[in-house]
Amino acid sequence: MVENALTTGAEFRLAPRPMTRERMRWYVDAQPTIAADDGRVHTQEPTIHDDDEYARKQGLPGIIADGMVSTNWILGLLVDVYGAQVAGRCRLRTKYIAPIYEDQIVVACARVTDVAEADGRTACALDVWCEDDTGAKLTVGDATVYV
Template structure:
């Protein structure tokens, strides 16, 4: 049986998405692992209050992780190797919010002899309020996921 290729996207298609909660431990751990800046408004309630906030807020990098996961799941290697994104954060994300990353195809163009998918992207919270907006692009979706355990030769190198 031959390898199944993913669906080729066209204008108007929406990417398959997911929703996940943002938790206080997730926010603290994300800050510690990604960029340990010590106590700040993303990881410490007292620091947030000192900054004039009522509570801690998730970092923009935290939202970007949700968006990256969406694009990686939908595009595979076409996202990991050649994807582009530009995001603007427009609303705070708090612990206990549930984020859903979204993307819709706005155009499919030829670039360097290959098909490239252009997208409007955004995250929204459980109330349907957008928390970030932007654009992204990648080649047409690939079935290849070179970072998975099913391809140990890439992982070992």
């Protein structure tokens, strides 16, 4: 666990990273590939997450990332700060408030808002979000980590 992980007001960030077309594709192909379970990559019909022409027909300038990418990056930040056990001792809620485009820079962030004892364990409440390189929020939410 990071040293100040239980300090109200502490803020944590992952390093900025671009939302690449390849990362976006992994999420699109994951569900049909897992469902098939035959060792091959399976694709689906065009979506706003993998087909520029389809996305433009929906009024977008190009493909956008599936929101779960940013949620998973936030969870990754919580694991980095609180340890791998956070996956089984955490509540995480997110809301996607702006699309994330190809090659857009994304930073996962968290801020401790409260630390309290609950049921014999420490509950750490956090505001969580992803922002772009200008500081504009793309995904927002909250988390409670039990340590």
